[in-house]
Amino acid sequence: MSEPHFRRDGTWVGASVPRREDPRLLAGRGRFVDDISLPGMLHAQFVRSTVAHGGVTSVDLSEVREVPGVVAAFSAADLDLGDITALLDRPPHEFVPTDMPVLARDRVRFVGEPVAIVVAQDPYAAEDGVEAAVVEYEELPPVVSDTAALAEGAPLVHAEAHANTLVDVSLFATEGIDDVFAQADCVVRVRTKTGRQNALPLETRGVVADWDDRDEQLRVQTTTQVPHQVRTVLARCVGLREQQVRVTVPDMGGGFGQKCVVGREEIATAAVALRLRRPVKWIEDRRDALTAAFLAREQRYDVRAAFDAEGHILGLDADVVCDMGAYSCYPFTAGIEPLMASAEMPSVYKVPAYRVRGRAVTTNKAPTGPYRGVSRPQYVMVVERLMERAARELGIDPVEVRRRNLITVFPYTGINGITYDPGSYRESLDLCEHVLRDEGWYDVRAEQGRVIGIGYACFSERTGYGSGAFAQRRMQVVPGFDISEVRMDTSGSLVVTTGTLSHGQSHETTMAQIVADRLGVDLSRVKIVQGDTDRVTYGFGSFASRSITIGGSAAAAASVKLGDQLREIAAHLLGVDVDATELDGAGGVRVRDDHGRRLSYEDIADVAYLRAHLLPKGVGPGLSATASFDVGGDGTFSNATHGVVVELDPGTGGVEILRYVCVEDCGVAIHPQVVEGQCRGGIAQGIAGALFEQVTYDDAGQPQSPSFMEYKVPTAAEIPDVEIHHLETPCAFTANGAKGAGEGGTIGAPAAVLNAVNDALRATGVELDDTPIARETVHAALNGQPALEDARA
Amino acid sequence: MPDMSRVQLVELTVNGERHELAIEPRRTLVDVLRHDLGLTGTHVGCEHGICGACTVLVDGAPVRGCLVFAVQVEGGEIRTVESLAAPDGSLSDLQQAFSAHHALQCGFCTPGFLMLAEGYLAERPEATKEEIREVVASNLCRCTGYQTIVEAIDDCAGRRRAALQARLDAGRSA
Numbered sequence: 022m023s024e025p026h027f028r029r030d031g032t033w034v035g036a037s038v039p040r041r042e043d044p045r046l047l048a049g050r051g052r053f054v055d056d057i058s059l060p061g062m063l064h065a066q067f068v069r070s071t072v073a074h075g076g077v078t079s080v081d082l083s084e085v086r087e088v089p090g091v092v093a094a095f096s097a098a099d100l101d102l103g104d105i106t107a108l109l110d111r112p113p114h115e116f117v118p119t120d121m122p123v124l125a126r127d128r129v130r131f132v133g134e135p136v137a138i139v140v141a142q143d144p145y146a147a148e149d150g151v152e153a154a155v156v157e158y159e160e161l162p163p164v165v166s167d168t169a170a171l172a173e174g175a176p177l178v179h180a181e182a183h184a185n186t187l188v189d190v191s192l193f194a195t196e197g198i199d200d201v202f203a204q205a206d207c208v209v210r211v212r213t214k215t216g217r218q219n220a221l222p223l224e225t226r227g228v229v230a231d232w233d234d235r236d237e238q239l240r241v242q243t244t245t246q247v248p249h250q251v252r253t254v255l256a257r258c259v260g261l262r263e264q265q266v267r268v269t270v271p272d273m274g275g276g277f278g279q280k281c282v283v284g285r286e287e288i289a290t291a292a293v294a295l296r297l298r299r300p301v302k303w304i305e306d307r308r309d310a311l312t313a314a315f316l317a318r319e320q321r322y323d324v325r326a327a328f329d330a331e332g333h334i335l336g337l338d339a340d341v342v343c344d345m346g347a348y349s350c351y352p353f354t355a356g357i358e359p360l361m362a363s364a365e366m367p368s369v370y371k372v373p374a375y376r377v378r379g380r381a382v383t384t385n386k387a388p389t390g391p392y393r394g395v396s397r398p399q400y401v402m403v404v405e406r407l408m409e410r411a412a413r414e415l416g417i418d419p420v421e422v423r424r425r426n427l428i429t430v431f432p433y434t435g436i437n438g439i440t441y442d443p444g445s446y447r448e449s450l451d452l453c454e455h456v457l458r459d460e461g462w463y464d465v466r467a468e469q470g471r472v473i474g475i476g477y478a479c480f481s482e483r484t485g486y487g488s489g490a491f492a493q494r495r496m497q498v499v500p501g502f503d504i505s506e507v508r509m510d511t512s513g514s515l516v517v518t519t520g521t522l523s524h525g526q527s528h529e530t531t532m533a534q535i536v537a538d539r540l541g542v543d544l545s546r547v548k549i550v551q552g553d554t555d556r557v558t559y560g561f562g563s564f565a566s567r568s569i570t571i572g573g574s575a576a577a578a579a580s581v582k583l584g585d586q587l588r589e590i591a592a593h594l595l596g597v598d599v600d601a602t603e604l605d606g607a608g609g610v611r612v613r614d615d616h617g618r619r620l621s622y623e624d625i626a627d628v629a630y631l632r633a634h635l636l637p638k639g640v641g642p643g644l645s646a647t648a649s650f651d652v653g654g655d656g657t658f659s660n661a662t663h664g665v666v667v668e669l670d671p672g673t674g675g676v677e678i679l680r681y682v683c684v685e686d687c688g689v690a691i692h693p694q695v696v697e698g699q700c701r702g703g704i705a706q707g708i709a710g711a712l713f714e715q716v717t718y719d720d721a722g723q724p725q726s727p728s729f730m731e732y733k734v735p736t737a738a739e740i741p742d743v744e745i746h747h748l749e750t751p752c753a754f755t756a757n758g759a760k761g762a763g764e765g766g767t768i769g770a771p772a773a774v775l776n777a778v779n780d781a782l783r784a785t786g787v788e789l790d791d792t793p794i795a796r797e798t799v800h801a802a803l804n805g806q807p808a809l810e811d812a813r814a
Numbered sequence: 815m816p817d818m819s820r821v822q823l824v825e826l827t828v829n830g831e832r833h834e835l836a837i838e839p840r841r842t843l844v845d846v847l848r849h850d851l852g853l854t855g856t857h858v859g860c861e862h863g864i865c866g867a868c869t870v871l872v873d874g875a876p877v878r879g880c881l882v883f884a885v886q887v888e889g890g891e892i893r894t895v896e897s898l899a900a901p902d903g904s905l906s907d908l909q910q911a912f913s914a915h916h917a918l919q920c921g922f923c924t925p926g927f928l929m930l931a932e933g934y935l936a937e938r939p940e941a942t943k944e945e946i947r948e949v950v951a952s953n954l955c956r957c958t959g960y961q962t963i964v965e966a967i968d969d970c971a972g973r974r975r976a977a978l979q980a981r982l983d984a985g986r987s988a
Contacts, residue, residue, distance in 0.1 A: 043913040046921030047905055049855015049895035053922065056854035145840065223859050223867060223956045224922045274857070274922025275956050307860040525920030525957050694916045698958060702919060705959035729864035729954075737960035738951035766959075 033534040033544060034757050037694035041530045041544070042523075051272040054227040054244045059300035062229070063092055065290050066147040066303070068137035068154040069313060070129035073163035073385040073722025074178070077127050077136065081155040085139055088153050090146025095293060096137045097124035102292055103258040105283055107351040108497040115190050116356065117182045119383070121348040123258055123285045123292065129158065130178055130347035131387050132723055133313030138289050140301055163385040163722035167321055167344040170382040178347060178383040187345060187355040188381035192363050195374035195436060201336040205327035209410040213790040215399050215771075216715035217319035217344070220392040221734065222524075224274020225310040226284055230291035231300035241268045241291050246281035246522050247562035250352055250498070252554045254283045259292050263554075270552030273524035277706070278391035279315050280524070281564040282350040311732055312724040315390030316716055319344040320358060320399045324366075326407040327374075332415050332422040336374035337407075339366055341400075345381045348388040352498035355381040358389065360494050361396040367435050368404045369446045369481050369660065370426040375436040385722045391564060394482075394767040398707055401480040405772035406790055409476075409779065419776075420454050423479050441481065444660040445748040449684040450479050452746055453662040456682050462666045465679075466780075472669040472803065473679070474781025478772035481660040484687075484761020485570030485752075487652030500561035502651035505575035507536060507583045509644035511630045513608065513622035514546045517579070520560015521572035522552050526699070526763060528568060531691045535573050535756060539580035540587075541606035542622070558647070566761025569691055570657060570752070571650055577756030578648035586644060590629060591620045593637035650756075657752040659760040661685040663704070663769035667777040674800025676712055676778055678741040683769070686748040688760035696762045697745050703766020705740045710767075711774040711792050713739065824888050828853065829897040835884070843887055844868040844879030847894060855895040855925050859954065866953030869926040870894050876933040876952075895925035898932065908932060908970045915966035919957035926953050931967045939975060943968045 045051050068082075082094040104120035125136045139150035162176045169175055170185035178185055195201075202208055228243040239261060245251050248268040256263045273280070290303040305314065321342045327335040343358040350357065359379030367375055408426070412419035424447065428435075431443035457463070457475060466473045483490070488501025506518045517536050521528060533547040550556050561567070584604050591610035592599040595618055605611040611619040626644055628635045633642040666680040683700055690696040713733045717725040726732040751758025771792055778799065779788050787802035800806075821836045828851060835850055842861075847853045847870065859867030861880045868879035871893040898906045905913070908931060918924040927950070934949050935941065941949075947964045955963060 037916075039913055040916070042921065043918065044903075044905065046918055046924055047895075047909040047912055047928070048899045048903070049853070049925050051855075051921055053854075053857065055858065056848075058849070144845075145838070221956055222920075222922075223865060223954060224857070224920070225859075273920060275920045277956070304858075307862065307865075527919070698916045698919055698962065701959035701961055702957045703959075706956070728862055729860055730862075734865075734954050734956075736951040736954060737947050737964060740960050742961045743959065 033537045034691050037692055038530060038544060040527050042527060053224055053272045053274055054229060054242060055304045057229045057242055059231055062300040062302055063140040064144040064147045065138050065140045065293060065301050066151045067135040067286060068151050068156060070125065070132055070134040070136055072129060072158045072160050073132050075129055075158035075160040077125060077129055078159050079157045080137055082137055084153040085150045088150045090143060091139060091141045091150040093297060094137055094139045094150060097122060097126045100292055105254055105285060105351045107349045107354040109354050109356050110495040110497055117187050119179045119182060119349050121285060123288045131385050133309060133387055135285060138293055140293055165385060165718050165720060165722045167342045167382050170384050178385060182383055185383050186380055187349060187383050188359050190363060191378045193437060194376045198336050198338060198374040198376050201374045202327045202338065205335050206330040207328040207411055207414050208325055209407055209414055210325045211403050211406045211790055212323045213403055214321050215318055215792050217316050218392060218710050218714050219311060219316055219716055220277035220279035222275030222277055222279055225305035225307060226280060226314060227304040228287040228290045229300060229302045230294035232295050232298050237265060239266045239291055239295050242271055243268060243287050244273050244280055245270060246276045246524060246564055248552050248554050249560055251283050251287065254351060255288055255291055258288050259295055268554045270522055276524040277393045278564060281562060282315055282353060282390040308727050312727050313387050315350060316346060316387050317389045317392030322403045324403050328411045332411060332417045332425050334370055334372055334426050337367060337372050339377040341379045343381050344384050346384055346386040346388040350388060350390040353391060357391055358396045362400045364437055365483060366400045367437050368401060369428055369479050371428055372436050386718055393706060394764045397482060397768040398710060398771045401478060401768055402772040402775055405478050405776055409776050420477060423450060440655045442657050442752060443750050444481055444658050445686045445750050446479060446660050448748055449660060449662040449686060453664040453682055453684045457664045462680060472671060472781050474667050474777045476665050476773050476776025476780050478663045478769040480768055481658040482765045482768055483656045484566035484659050485652045485656045485755060486565050486567060487656060489653060490656050502649050503560055503572040503575040504558050504647065504649045505579045506645060506647045507579040509583060509626050511626050513626045516548050516550055517576055518550045518557045519572045519576055520557055521568035522562045526568060527695045531569060531695060532573060532576050534691055535577050536580045539577055540584055541604045542608045566763040569759050570755045570761050571652060573759060574756040575648055575650035578650055579646045582646035582648055583644060586646060587625050589640060590625050590636060594620060657755060657760045659687040659762060659765055661765050661769055663773040665773040665777040667781055669781045669799055669803060671803040674796035676794060676799060681741045681743045683743055684746040684748060685765055686750050687762040688750060688752045689758040691757060691759055699762045700745050700766045701743050703764060704743050704770045707767040707770020708740060708774060709735050711771040712794055715793050822885060824885050826884060826892060828892045829894060837884055839883060839885050841884055842880050843882045843884045846884040847879060853894050853896055857922055857925060867923050867926040869929045871929055871933045874933060874936060876930045895928055898928060907973060911966040911970040915962045917958060917962040917966035923953060923955045927963055935971050939971060941971055
């Protein structure tokens with residue numbers, strides 16, 4: 022059994038303490054949304070579009086209502102709800118706003134789009150009811166790819182979006198960049214298409230909603246990463262004040278971004294609960310989760326990079342097209358992927374000239390939302406392919422080419438206007454290569470008769486996006502800060518609220534570690550409250566690796582403020598100046614020069630609440646402190662290098678990962694074991710995107726991967742063990758020096774795997790740039806057959 | 815075809831307790847466990863037998879709770895994740911190993927993996943790590959990347975073998 026690691030100072034932060042979430046989850050006593058049952062609860066399911074694109078000519082639910090067990094059925098016309106509309110503050114030539122109705126009205130835009138909601142006494146009857154619906158469509162020609170969307174004369178998915186383009190930004194365009202390319206010693210180009218993926222939380226989406234007459238509140242228990250944003254949208258859609266809506270989040274079975282946008286089904290279910298004044302539950306089934314939930318990652322890149330003869334990069338010229346499907350997600354909009362890719366593509370390298378055009382196109386496919394890493398797995402893959410290609414063209418070792426271009430002096434302000442705080446870009450690459458060389462993998466690679474390749478990915482990951490960073494994206498809803506309240510009760514125990522929302526990341530443990538250290542109490546005395554819009558002032562939830570950097574820093578700041586209050590009261594009671602006191606690290610306040618003179622938190626809380634007449638003049642009763650935290654600059658960058666060894670099977674085209682090494686630096690790890698868990702889980706998802714998973718549609722826009730038989734989620738047989746090495750470059754402006762750790766694994770894996778596969782193919786002259794890497798393509802390459810990738814394109 | 819929505823009387827033994835239920839024949843075992851018996855520790859991840867989140871033991875063998883109807887297992891001994899901890903709530907060695915190795919993050923798939931491992935180790939206590947990995951490949955986890963799940967089960971198996979050996983040694987020397 023692995024022993025907990027302790028940092029030198031022996032405090033809670035840095036210790037891999039047992040997770041406080043574990044006992045209930047291991048005993049089957051967690052409470053996930055589908056575990057909730059309310060008296061008189063009804064069950065909802067959705068009638069969904071069977072066509073990819075069309076007018077809705079009639080919705081007949083009369084037979085639905087006759088099905089035994091069915092209580093009610095509603096179409097858009099029956100409910101009259103406001104739309105979900107996400108906005109960017111950008112001019113019309115850069116952004117076209119589109120509305121997403123809660124239920125489709127006269128138009129459907131993808132197979133699986135909700136058209137009507139059926140509620141019944143049990144889930145089986147709800148399914149029966151859905152089958153009895155009769156919906157007629159006037160089919161329109163569907164747009165099922167980005168190229169079709171942009172083709173001359175293409176049918177329009179949204180009438181207002183000319184050329185099916187929702188976002189179109191041209192950025193940076195360094196002066197003289199064309200000359201840079203014209204005069205460069207070496208220009209390499211990567212054109213790639215990455216597959217559409219599903220973030221695939223193992224718990225599908227779901228909600229239980231009921232109207233509470235006593236509180237005069239619509240209570241919504243939903244599996245979301247962003248409860249306050251759900252509250253805002255729901256209140257608007259149904260016409261309630263926000264105080265009349267309470268969103269709480271039970272245990273969550275993962276999210277990975279898919280649950281950090283507001284879903285139309287959760288709004289519809291709550292609206293029906295409000296209408297019927299009865300509890301209603303909706304649990305998404307897997308087929309709907311695979312076809313109608315928010316998807317991600319389908320992008321096309323055409324990128325050129327200019328290098329000098331020594332392998333120094335001179336410029337980057339990129340065109341990025343993201344297939345965002347049918348609708349813009351709230352609050353991020355369809356800009357989420359192209360804006361991320363455009364802003365951050367120069368990655369960890371000193372790129373002197375940069376030009377990018379980023380577009381979001383709309384198609385008749387399920388809409389997209391954020392997914393762990395958001396665009397970074399894709400553009401890192403592109404940039405890392407460019408490095409490899411330049412190395413090959415110039416006859417320089419690919420690791421050496423990276424070394425010559427890595428940012429090594431910090432802070433570094435890039436051509437993209439972003440300032441990178443200190444990291445270990447060079448050190449992580451050196452260590453990663455060193456490990457693989459030491460283990461003899463380069464000798465294995467040279468063995469005759471085996472097809473083995475080694476690949477790397479160097480990257481950094483912006484974490485802790487503050488308001489300023491998101492404002493640059495010009496979102497109308499600008500996430501960034503977080504607010505935390507730390508409250509001490511009469512027994513000296515602590516309740517801490519956070520606007521972040523753990524859904525697997527262990528915040529009940531890690532946030533408590535941060536607070537316990539600040540106030541010098543045992544972990545067991547700190548309770549974390551999250552996911553409740555009535556108890557938490559406001560929050561932006563958990564995404565973009567923001568929780569520990571921003572939420573953790575807010576909790577730390579509030580803890581420090583509470584500590585000051587405790588000292589002020591204690592100083593008065595002890596008859597000393599407040600400056601002569603300090604927290605004693607053991608649940609009390611002491612006189613700095615006389616440790617024997619001490620008051621425990623229980624003593625102080627007793628006065629603060631129960632004997633307030635003893636408080637110093639001007640100090641009010643109670644013990645609570647609130648603080649907010651925002652990142653002022655450009656955020657903090659975690660970084661890593663991944664090194665992968667693969668072996669290809671000439672018989673099957675299969676790719677086996679023989680070794681996976683990750684050297685990561687997320688600053689100070691609050692809980693090293695949790696960081697490693699995030700790395701490994703992220704890497705598994707990255708490998709999934711590189712080799713296995715893809716959401717596909719046929720020419721009519723019918724989903725071709727509606728079950729786990731087609732959508733191939735890797736198992737323990739495919740995902741290798743990952744060796745992790747830690748470097749630590751503390752962040753200068755977050756509490757504890759922590760940087761985000763949630764997404765890095767996913768970002769590095771596709772690039773490293775793809776590079777390793779291409780290295781293994783080095784003798785064939787074939788280079789593969791698309792993901793997922795198809796077995797048949799690898800097989801064709803190894804067997805000297807014409808590359809199938811051309812046929813696929 | 816029989817009327818699948820007609821109620822049928824079924825007797826099930828779950829975690830040692832007998833239950834008489836009037837249920838529709840089309841009702842899956844996992845739905846009966848979760849919604850009729852309130853044993854919500856077993857989860858539903860895909861309803862088509864791939865993810866294994868609903869894995870329970872029927873007569874000691876791992877079974878997908880979403881792929882069998884409750885009426886099919888009448889008379890069988892069913893065990894769910896709720897049976898693993900001691901009555902006082904203390905976790906079993908297997909559960910403790912999962913925690914120690916950080917073999918769970920969101921915890922949604924965990925009951926399925928626990929029951930899979932519980933059934934497998936009972937049948938094959940001498941399992942090697944590679945054999946364990948093969949069995950772990952039966953279920954899906956989206957959080958951990960599987961490595962720590964394999965390590966937790968392997969660690970638990972090793973400890974059980976060591977404990978058995980210690981008992982045998984003690985018996986011999988006594």
